[in-house]
Amino acid sequence: MNALSLRPAIVTDLPSIYRGELAYIQQWEPTHEAGWRSQVEHNLALWVDNFELLTVAVLDGQFVGYSLWSPEDSFAELYTINVSEAYRRKGIGRALLDAYGVAALGSGCTHLSLSVRPDNPARLMYECAGFVAVGTDAHGYLRYERANGLGT
Numbered sequence: 001m002n003a004l005s006l007r008p009a010i011v012t013d014l015p016s017i018y019r020g021e022l023a024y025i026q027q028w029e030p031t032h033e034a035g036w037r038s039q040v041e042h043n044l045a046l047w048v049d050n051f052e053l054l055t056v057a058v059l060d061g062q063f064v065g066y067s068l069w070s071p072e073d074s075f076a077e078l079y080t081i082n083v084s085e086a087y088r089r090k091g092i093g094r095a096l097l098d099a100y101g102v103a104a105l106g107s108g109c110t111h112l113s114l115s116v117r118p119d120n121p122a123r124l125m126y127e128c129a130g131f132v133a134v135g136t137d138a139h140g141y142l143r144y145e146r147a148n149g150l151g152t
């Protein structure tokens with residue numbers, strides 16, 4: 001793969017992040033699109049409030065993905081991870097996931113955590129990275145966790 005770099009988000013990334021989040025909703029939660037759009041100010045506030053924890057992947061100078069996490073007590077919750085469709089299966093998602101793990105555990109969190117739809121193949125990426133399914137949340141999403149020191 002050509003030169004991949006990860007960097008903190010800058011404000012001009014927000015439209016690309018918005019488009020990535022909308023594409024996810026349209027692919028995986030199409031019945032929730034109207035609700036998601038009506039909550040867009042809430043989502044924008046989430047991204048802005050955690051702006052320093054928003055990481056962008058750049059390949060050959062082009063925006064190709066992003067991730068966002070936030071500390072919740074001793075857990076670091078991965079809110080979103082997304083790679084532009086044309087750039088998937090090139091290791092970019094795993095690079096973002098690994099960077100989140102290093103940053104979150106380095107900041108003092110003891111566990112990484114996230115939710116994923118049971119039918120989303122992103123599960124495989126999490127499992128390959130040492131995350132373990134610990135249950136199902138109220139919306140039917142699988143909960144995954146990884147303790148500090150257990151990454152691969």
Ligand SMILES: CC(C)(COP(=O)(O)OP(=O)(O)OC[C@H]1O[C@@H](n2cnc3c(N)ncnc32)[C@H](O)[C@@H]1OP(=O)(O)O)[C@@H](O)C(=O)NCCC(=O)NCCS
Nearest residue numbers: 024081082083088089090091092093094116121122124125
């Ligand atoms: C999930 C996502 C971020 C993965 O990004 P990616 O750059 O394609 O991931 P990688 O190339 O690093 O894949 C790492 C491993 O995860 C697994 N994996 C990822 N996507 C997969 C897929 N669609 N099918 C099967 N396995 C997959 C594979 O084991 C892969 O390794 P391999 O390619 O060597 O077999 C990307 O598919 C995406 O943006 N999806 C839409 C948003 C989304 O669903 N986010 C997760 C919400 S919980």
